[in-house]
Amino acid sequence: MEHISKRFPGVLASDDISISVGEGEVLALVGENGAGKTTLMNILMGLYQQDEGRILINDEEVHFKGPEDAFKAGLGMVHQTYMLVHNMTVTENIALGYKKAWKGIHLDMKKVRDKVVEVSEHYGLAVNPDAYIWQLSVGEQQKVELVKTLCLGARFLILDEPTSALTPQEVDELIVLLHRMTSELSIIFISHKLQEVKALSNKVTILRHGKVVFSGNTDDYSSEEIAAKMTGHEIILPKNNEKNENGETVLSIKDIVVKSDMDTAALDHLSLDIKAGEIVGLAGVSGNGQRELAEVINGLRKCESGSISFFGNEIQNKNAEDIIRHGMGYIPEERNTEGIVPGFSIKENFILKDSTSAPFAHSSIMNGKAIDENAESLIRKFDVRCPGINTAAGSLSGGNIQKVILAREIERKPKFLVAVYPTRGLDMGAVEFIHQKLLEIRKSGVGILLISEELDEIMDLSDRIAVIYKGSIQRVLDKAEATRENLGILMAGVKL
DSSP states (O other), X not given: OEEEEEEETTEEEEEEEOOOOOTTOEEEEEESTTSSHHHHHHHHTTSSOOSEEEEEETTEEEOOSSHHHHHHTTEEEEOSSOOOOTTSBHHHHHHTTOGGGEETTEEOHHHHHHHHHHHHHHXXXXXXXXXXXXXXXXXXXXXXXXXXXXXXXXXXXXXXXXXXXXXXXXXXXXXXXXXXXXXXXXXXXXXXXXXHHHHXXXXXXXXXXXXXXXXXXXXXXXXXXXXXXXXXXXXXXXXXXXXXXXXXXXXXXEEEEEEXXXXXXXXXXXXXXXXXXXXXXXXXXXXXXXXXXXXXXXXXXXXXXXXXXXXTEEOTTOOHHHHHHTTEEEEOSOIIIIIOXXXXXXXXXXXXXXXXXXXXXXXXXXXXXXXXXXXXXXXXXXXXXXXXXXXXXXXXXXXXXXXXXXXXXXXXXXXXXXXXXTTTTOOHHXXXXXXXXXXXHHHTTOEEEEEOSOHHHHXXXXXXXXXXXXXXXXXXXXXXXXXXXXXXXXHXXXXX
C-alpha cells in the first residue's frame, strides 16, 4: 500500500501511509485505539475507497470495488467486529460467501457443512456447524470467523485482533497454526497484545493518529520498547498489592441454576460471595457460564433456582432497571449490542442509565448543557478519540467504544461492578489507565466481579480468583496461591 490517505468528516483517518508485506511474511500493525489500523485494512479489503494512494499485489496495481473483489484476489479478513448474521447457523453464514457450493441456482448445503467440518477439524477450531450464531459466546463466534475466512480460500490473511476473545491456550494454538500457514500465505496481524506480536510477526509497523511513526524488524525490539513507541511513554501495568480488608459480603450467590440460550444448564448450582472493597477474578475457558453469570446478576437472564443477594436484597429475576437502581454497574461482553446504542451520539450513550434524573433531566425536560459538559469531561478523562460529543457511538473504533462504556459505568459511582472483559481490544496505554481505575474504585470500597480470559489481568488485579468450569465454581484461590499452572489445571476441569 503506497501513500494511502482517507478522510472522514472531521477526521484524517489515514495520512500518507505506506506499508509492504512479503511472501510468507507476517506484518504486525499496532497502535493506540483510533490510530487508523482498522480503517487501513478496510481500504485494503475494498470496504472503503482511499482518497489518495494505490494498492499493489505482486507489483500490479489493483482496484477493489468491494470485498468480493478482494476475495477473488485471495485476500481474507477476520474483522474485530464480527461480520455474522445472528439468526443464521454457522453453516448458513459460511454458505453466504462460499461460491463453490452453488450449482446453478441451487445451493448444496451438505457441501458447505462438510467444508466447515473439514476446516474446523484440520485447524483445531471446534465449532458446531448447526448452532445459530446468537447461541454462541464471543469466543466461539471468533472461531466461526476464522473458519469462514479459511473456507473461502484466503492466501493473504488480515487478522484484526484475532485473539481478543480466545483463551491463553487457544491463543498459543492459533499462533502455532498461523506460523504453519506462513509457508503458503502472508499475514497482516493487528493486535494490542505485544507478546503475541513478538511471537508471531517478522516486521512491525506502528500507527499514531493515522500516520506511520515506526517500522522495523520485530526481533530487534522488546515488547516494552514497542509499547513505548506506540504510546510515547513507558507502560507500567499496575498491580493489586493492597491487603484485602475483609469487608462485608455485598453480593452473595447461592446455588443458582441458569439455562443457556440452547436450553441446557449454563450454571449448575453455582455459589460465590464477594465482599466490599475486593476484586474477585473469574477465570475460565470461554463458554463455561461466564456470560450467563454476568447476565443473571444484572437481570438479563432468568434464574431457575437459587438466590442472589445484593446488599441484603434478593435480586434474582428482578428487571435490569431495578438492579441498576440498587447500585449495580455493568460492563457487558457484547459492547456493540449491549454496551451502547450505536445510532445514539456519544453524549447520549454517556447518560443512558441516568437520562431521567438530575443533573441531566428535571421534570422530564433534558438539560442539554449538563449533558454536553458531562460528555466533554468524560471524553477528556478517559481519552476517547472522536471528532466530538455528537458523533454516533457506533462509528468509533472498538477500543473507543469500550472507553465510552467504562467511562459511563465508573463515573456513575456504582456500589458494585460486574466487569466482563473490560480491556478487550484496548491498547496498552488504555489498559494501564483502566487497571488504575478499577483499583481506585476497589480502594473506595466497591466490590468488583472481574470476568476475563487474560490470566495476567486477573492475577494482577484480583484479591481472590474463582475458577469456573461447566457452570460451577471449581475452587476459589487467594491471590498468593494462584499460579498460572494451578489456574490452568482448574480451568481444564481437574480439581486440585
